[in-house]
Amino acid sequence: EQYDWLFESLVDFAVENEINLNSPKIITDFELAEINASQYAFLGVTNKTYFFYLEQNAWKRIQCYGLARTDAWFSLKIKYLLALAFLSPQKILSAFNILKPEISEEAKNLVLWLEETYVLVYESLGLGIPRTQNAVEG
Structure with a gap:
């Protein structure tokens, strides 16, 4: 439920601030609840993990x-x-x-x-996907 609330709040914030969240991929932890909530909030997104x-x-x-x-x-x-x-x-x-x-x-x-x-990490380790978030953390 916390993940559902988190992603719903993120979507609401984006709509209110005219931010486009139409990315084809989302990066999350390995928790199944987090992955399911992200896929529900962002229909059609491909989930990647580390x-x-x-x-x-x-x-x-x-x-x-x-x-x-x-x-x-x-x-x-x-x-x-x-x-x-x-x-x-x-x-x-x-x-x-x-x-x-x-x-x-x-x-x-x-x-x-x-x-x-x-859950499985096999697909997240494919070509072009970083193995850590360091690339986006600055």
Whole structure:
């Protein structure tokens, strides 16, 4: 609901100030709610995301769930999960299902969070799309 309000307010502001928001692309975080709200507010827009945000938010969750440690094997398995974002859409589900049993039971909340909250990054890493927002942040 917050994202819906945000994008509706942005559209209202643009209309009131005669600003054209007809861009073919919008850049957002990886959250599905944010992506859905942006696509609803800006019909026909192509959504682009950054892998950096997926890593950053995953690290916050790892800390939140008390999983931050120096276990190299566990760290590698988490990197495998994040790397799913680079697979073609058709391969993600089968690869995820292969990796899921390899993740320790204590990390099931992290796996569930990744499964429910985040989406594919494959298309956002295409040619001509910057991998960070640094280009627009000045």
